[in-house]
Amino acid sequence: MFTRLQTRALRVGALRLGGGAPVSVQTMANADPRDAAALAAQVASCAERGADIVRLTVPDLSAAAVFGEVRKASPVPLVADIHFDHRCALAAIDAGCDALRLNPGNIGGPDKVREVARAAKAKGIPIRIGVNGGSLEKDILAKHGGATAEALVESALRHAKLLEDEGFRDIAISVKASDVPRTLAAYRMLAERTDCPLHLGVTEAGTFIPGTVRSAVALGILLSEGIGDTIRVSLTDAPEREVKVGLEILRSLGLRAPGPSVTSCPTCGRTKADVMRVAAEVEEALERRAGGHVAANAPHVAVMGCVVNGPGEARDADIALCGLKGAFALYVRGERIGTVPEGEAVAAVLREVEKFSSTENNGKGENDRDS
Numbered sequence: 001m002f003t004r005l006q007t008r009a010l011r012v013g014a015l016r017l018g019g020g021a022p023v024s025v026q027t028m029a030n031a032d033p034r035d036a037a038a039l040a041a042q043v044a045s046c047a048e049r050g051a052d053i054v055r056l057t058v059p060d061l062s063a064a065a066v067f068g069e070v071r072k073a074s075p076v077p078l079v080a081d082i083h084f085d086h087r088c089a090l091a092a093i094d095a096g097c098d099a100l101r102l103n104p105g106n107i108g109g110p111d112k113v114r115e116v117a118r119a120a121k122a123k124g125i126p127i128r129i130g131v132n133g134g135s136l137e138k139d140i141l142a143k144h145g146g147a148t149a150e151a152l153v154e155s156a157l158r159h160a161k162l163l164e165d166e167g168f169r170d171i172a173i174s175v176k177a178s179d180v181p182r183t184l185a186a187y188r189m190l191a192e193r194t195d196c197p198l199h200l201g202v203t204e205a206g207t208f209i210p211g212t213v214r215s216a217v218a219l220g221i222l223l224s225e226g227i228g229d230t231i232r233v234s235l236t237d238a239p240e241r242e243v244k245v246g247l248e249i250l251r252s253l254g255l256r257a258p259g260p261s262v263t264s265c266p267t268c269g270r271t272k273a274d275v276m277r278v279a280a281e282v283e284e285a286l287e288r289r290a291g292g293h294v295a296a297n298a299p300h301v302a303v304m305g306c307v308v309n310g311p312g313e314a315r316d317a318d319i320a321l322c323g324l325k326g327a328f329a330l331y332v333r334g335e336r337i338g339t340v341p342e343g344e345a346v347a348a349v350l351r352e353v354e355k356f357s358s359t360e361n362n363g364k365g366e367n368d369r370d371s
Helices: 038-046 061-073 084-096 109-125 136-142 149-164 181-192 208-222 241-253 275-291 310-316 342-361
Strands: 011-012 016-018 023-027 053-057 077-084 099-102 125-134 173-177 231-232 261-265 300-304 321-322 327-332 335-341
Touching: 011 261, 023 241, 023 275, 038 053, 038 061, 038 241, 053 061, 061 077, 061 084, 061 125, 061 300, 077 084, 077 231, 084 099, 084 109, 099 109, 109 208, 136 149, 149 173, 173 241, 181 208, 208 241, 241 310, 275 300, 275 321, 275 342, 310 321, 310 327, 321 342, 327 342, 335 342
Parallel strands: 023 053, 023 231, 053 077, 077 099, 099 125, 125 173, 261 300, 300 321
Antiparallel strands: 011 016, 321 327, 327 335
């Protein structure tokens, strides 16, 4: 559909970033940075839903030690998010982080950045320069009259040069604004001036609905122009929800496998079962089953509210539920096979999904199942 801009290639743990690698989805844990069990559970939950990379804040040296514990059990690469104290970056490197995120404007000056760069280079750890409008250098703010797109880009390139002057080139960059127009302008400008991989995002995008819309508009436009190597949707919400939105943005552009195919009706006064809850739970269960990377043979599931469109959708879907009073009629390949109570509907669909996938895979080799 479009040609992606070529950027230099990095590795974040086992994951390729830039250089034509698939666009990855990131999120950031919001559990207590000193609670290893809570962080590990959140990282696992996000990975299960399709996150490729998870970022953890490291606000002090005790959190760096916890980071190391979580990293040992993490199924995906972990990025250490560092502000104010460069010693936390050094500790995170020692703890085994897969990448660092630095905001050089608040890390303590060029000498501190150079020290971190030397340590990261010795361990082969990439650094993302994360520039936000709220932490730009005073001279740049004065020069541009505020946190303009030009100011964001100038700050990012200044710090990229600082790293490159140390012989450090494993650099990714983000220039996040809190509105769509500045985000678009900054990333377009940056893409013309560097070959560093670009981490896309709208910072402080908002609560679920406005944040999703702003992120989808900005990231969708940039990705459709070939700009961007990894994305993070920043929502005032659970990190799992950020992953869901990020995956859907990539899927809508053909940059990720289609994912669970769930058709559901908007409901109306004829509906006598809780279609909204059942449809959401079916979709969530299928996402978790697939880990966000759905095989080509994933079935099409329909969850319909009544007999008006339900039977017709059931004919077109592989597996379907049609709402009754407190129950659902269950269809498989267009044939009604029974009725299930509302409370058992999700489990019934999942049983049929397993049967469907087993039948479709019967006699196929491993290569036939790759997506």
